[in-house]
Amino acid sequence: MSSGDKLVLVTGGAGYIGSVLVEQLLDGGWSVRTIDKLMFGGDALSSYLSRPGFEFVEGDICNADDLRLALEGADAVVHLAAIVGDPACKKYPELAVKTNKNGSELLCEMAVQAGVNRFIFASTCSNYGAMLQPDGYVDETSPLSPVSLYAELKVNFEKHLLQPNRDDFATVCLRFATAHGLSPRPRFDLTVNEFTRDLVLGKELEIYGEQFWRPYCHTTDLARAAVLALEADATKVAGKAFNVGDTAENYQKKTLVELILERLPQMREKVRYVERSEDPRNYRVNFDRINSELRFKAKKTVADGISEYILAIQSGQIKNPEDRRYTNL
Ligand SMILES: NC(=O)c1ccc[n+]([C@@H]2O[C@H](COP(=O)([O-])OP(=O)(O)OC[C@H]3O[C@@H](n4cnc5c(N)ncnc54)[C@H](O)[C@@H]3O)[C@@H](O)[C@H]2O)c1
Numbered sequence: 001m002s003s004g005d006k007l008v009l010v011t012g013g014a015g016y017i018g019s020v021l022v023e024q025l026l027d028g029g030w031s032v033r034t035i036d037k038l039m040f041g042g043d044a045l046s047s048y049l050s051r052p053g054f055e056f057v058e059g060d061i062c063n064a065d066d067l068r069l070a071l072e073g074a075d076a077v078v079h080l081a082a083i084v085g086d087p088a089c090k091k092y093p094e095l096a097v098k099t100n101k102n103g104s105e106l107l108c109e110m111a112v113q114a115g116v117n118r119f120i121f122a123s124t125c126s127n128y129g130a131m132l133q134p135d136g137y138v139d140e141t142s143p144l145s146p147v148s149l150y151a152e153l154k155v156n157f158e159k160h161l162l163q164p165n166r167d168d169f170a171t172v173c174l175r176f177a178t179a180h181g182l183s184p185r186p187r188f189d190l191t192v193n194e195f196t197r198d199l200v201l202g203k204e205l206e207i208y209g210e211q212f213w214r215p216y217c218h219t220t221d222l223a224r225a226a227v228l229a230l231e232a233d234a235t236k237v238a239g240k241a242f243n244v245g246d247t248a249e250n251y252q253k254k255t256l257v258e259l260i261l262e263r264l265p266q267m268r269e270k271v272r273y274v275e276r277s278e279d280p281r282n283y284r285v286n287f288d289r290i291n292s293e294l295r296f297k298a299k300k301t302v303a304d305g306i307s308e309y310i311l312a313i314q315s316g317q318i319k320n321p322e323d324r325r326y327t328n329l
Pocket of ligand 1: 016039040061082084103125175178179
């Protein structure tokens with residue numbers, strides 16, 4: 001599918017990844033409509049409002065009337081709107097089920113009725129849960145063992161979406177690594193960004209599970225993968241799941257902290273490692289499929305994301321990094 005005169009609906013376009021994606025799509029010649037209920041405000045979209053080809057629907061993906069309006073004339077959907085993250089889903093379980101399951105299923109059903117040809121879903125590498133072999137890697141063929149409501153809902157919607165795959169409705173699941181990096185809507189409840197902010201502000205940093213592995217990917221790379229999945233030949237992507245990230249960008253938390261301290265060495269005494277067994281997620285992910293099949297390679301590293309945030313906070317570009325709008329909790 002190519003941009004041409006095509007209209008893509010981005011759900012959750014005012015969010016951390018969505019607001020980066022909207023810009024890339026507009027730059028690439030797509031007409032973009034986004035539906036968002038603005039849980040964290042709409043500032044992230046303000047610079048797009050005057051751009052030709054951009055439309056905004058303030059609405060809820062759980063509401064059929066809002067969806068009808070949002071889907072009218074759409075050729076494709078990139079579905080990002082959700083209650084995002086394990087802590088938020090644990091705190092608001094009913095809203096998480098309503099949004100991530102019921103809202104997503106309604107969107108999918110109405111997208112088919114509206115004649116949408118491609119449906120891309122933002123899933124997560126959290127679907128893999130804890131690794132069976134601590135020294136190994138998981139890939140798209142590995143079993144999914146979600147250990148949180150958030151991941152369980154993602155796994156369920158993946159199944160819902162990939163099963164009825166049809167020639168005229170190509171569905172794709174993108175299992176995003178944990179995001180880092182700048183966005184018009186910064187998020188400081190994500191590991192790299194949170195650790196960087198806290199050390200820039202000179203706060204004490206308590207780290208647990210420092211040996212656990214997780215994959216990370218920059219917002220601009222995640223968004224670029226969504227554009228690739230949108231523009232790829234349907235035969236390459238339909239009915240498939242792709243991990244999105246880079247195999248070289250799996251890190252243990254301790255290494256992340258060292259990368260930050262290389263840039264802020266005076267903060268070393270602020271870091272303390274503690275024993276806690278709260279977060280059972282431990283996974284190292286292989287990203288060969290997206291690399292070989294869609295020629296995707298991450299352009300930015302975690303070190304780039306750290307440097308960006310240090311500069312953005314120290315220069316005052318992000319004025320109040322502790323603003324509640326910048327966290328999903
Ligand atoms: N950020 C990550 O590290 C990460 C990793 C893996 C997967 N993902 C997935 O990527 C997607 C985007 O994540 P993000 O970090 O940008 O999250 P975000 O919380 O910043 O953005 C989500 C957006 O969805 C909107 N929204 C929520 N419920 C809605 C509803 N019912 N109707 C309309 N809009 C609604 C919110 O207002 C918000 O703007 C999510 O689906 C998330 O699960 C994110």
